[in-house]
Amino acid sequence: MKTYEHISLKAYNTFGIDASARRMVVLEPGDEPASLPREAPWLVLGGGSNMVFTRDYDGTVVRLDTVREVSVRADGAEVLVTAWGGMVMDELVEWTLEQGCYGLENLTAIPGTVGASVVQNVGAYGVEAKDVVEGVEVYDLQEGRRCLFSNADCRFAYRDSMFKHHPGRFLVLRVCYRLRREFVANLSYKALEGLPHATAAELRQAIADLRWGKLPRPEEHGSAGSFFKNPVVEEPVYQHLRTMHPDMPEAHRSEEGYKLSAGWLIDRAGWKGRTMGAAGVWPRNALVLYNASACTGSEVLALARAIQQDVDDKFNVRLEPEAIII
Numbered sequence: 170m171k172t173y174e175h176i177s178l179k180a181y182n183t184f185g186i187d188a189s190a191r192r193m194v195v196l197e198p199g200d201e202p203a204s205l206p207r208e209a210p211w212l213v214l215g216g217g218s219n220m221v222f223t224r225d226y227d228g229t230v231v232r233l234d235t236v237r238e239v240s241v242r243a244d245g246a247e248v249l250v251t252a253w254g255g256m257v258m259d260e261l262v263e264w265t266l267e268q269g270c271y272g273l274e275n276l277t278a279i280p281g282t283v284g285a286s287v288v289q290n291v292g293a294y295g296v297e298a299k300d301v302v303e304g305v306e307v308y309d310l311q312e313g314r315r316c317l318f319s320n321a322d323c324r325f326a327y328r329d330s331m332f333k334h335h336p337g338r339f340l341v342l343r344v345c346y347r348l349r350r351e352f353v354a355n356l357s358y359k360a361l362e363g364l365p366h367a368t369a370a371e372l373r374q375a376i377a378d379l380r381w382g383k384l385p386r387p388e389e390h391g392s393a394g395s396f397f398k399n400p401v402v403e404e405p406v407y408q409h410l411r412t413m414h415p416d417m418p419e420a421h422r423s424e425e426g427y428k429l430s431a432g433w434l435i436d437r438a439g440w441k442g443r444t445m446g447a448a449g450v451w452p453r454n455a456l457v458l459y460n461a462s463a464c465t466g467s468e469v470l471a472l473a474r475a476i477q478q479d480v481d482d483k484f485n486v487r488l489e490p491e492a493i494i495i
């Protein structure tokens with residue numbers, strides 16, 4: 170276990186915001202989490218790819234080392250792949266494909282770590298973590314003990330899980346995914362429909378190309394990916410909006426309601442490509458706020474609030490951040 174005092178977090182968040190932490194502790198797979206400092210508050214930090222620091226953190230940042238620790242166990246036609254929570258998620262996706270284990274390929278190139286993938290219930294191109302997570306090994310920082318959670322215990326929802334409602338309490342140490350030996354491409358996302366004969370490697374490449382066509386690469390422009398969640402509204406609200414704005418994209422219907430395109434709302438409100446202070450709205454994707462030139466977290470927050478207010482005024486729809494504001 171490594172400990173650092175008064176450390177800059179600039180290299181530890183993809184927005185590239187210059188905040189600092191009073192202390193950072195980094196755990197490796199063999200370290201005993203029981204020896205973590207006991208005094209709260211704690212902030213568990215993965216790759217910092219969905220975080221916006223608006224202030225310095227006066228507590229202990231807990232990180233898992235990004236080493237690769239992964240194992241495979243056969244279970245009939247399926248395989249159980251267990252990975253260390255600090256491992257980079259995209260490395261795990263690549264590794265599983267190399268081993269002939271399928272199910273994670275649509276999550277290609279999502280920044281961040283394995284541990285955060287369950288906390289956030291990450292999703293892309295028709296697949297969410299909840300579809301493939303079998304169980305999670307967690308250290309409860311509050312109670313000081315290890316626990317195992319099943320998929321159902323995680324209470325997954327759209328970009329949400331039980332863990333998100335207990336910030337600083339659970340440290341996800343390992344995630345077990347249930348994958349398949351046989352590759353069956355998931356082409357449910359419209360842009361992938363034209364790839365019925367793609368191999369897993371070709372599908373992975375196609376998804377990476379699609380992603381980087383509309384998202385800023387973290388090494389070039391800081392961002393947290395989609396800044397807002399797609400708002401879910403009830404049918405009368407959706408029908409009213411469709412009548413008022415016939416060109417609005419069709420909502421995705423789920424048990425939770427009608428999921429609108431937040432990107433379309435922000436774009437239609439006139440924000441795409443605009444900057445406010447040193448923060449901006451990505452010119453190729455209005456859902457992404459980015460670091461236009463050494464911005465602060467407060468500038469990102471001010472821009473986000475201005476967008477929220479404007480979308481609320483114009484469409485009577487409230488946007489909620491997907492990114493975690495510290």
Ligand SMILES: Cc1cc2nc3c(=O)[nH]c(=O)nc-3n(C[C@H](O)[C@H](O)[C@H](O)COP(=O)(O)OP(=O)(O)OC[C@H]3O[C@@H](n4cnc5c(N)ncnc54)[C@H](O)[C@@H]3O)c2cc1C
Binds near residue numbers: 284341342
């Ligand atoms: C360019 C770009 C594209 C993106 N595209 C997508 C996308 O397509 N789909 C999508 O869902 N997301 C996307 N994201 C968001 C981001 O990649 C995910 O939310 C990712 O899971 C965050 O991982 P992280 O390790 O960086 O977590 P962090 O940002 O460090 O943390 C996120 C949350 O998880 C918690 N956390 C992190 N690690 C652990 C752990 N081991 N134990 C307990 N809690 C933990 C943190 O406390 C925090 O609450 C994108 C981000 C960027 C920058």
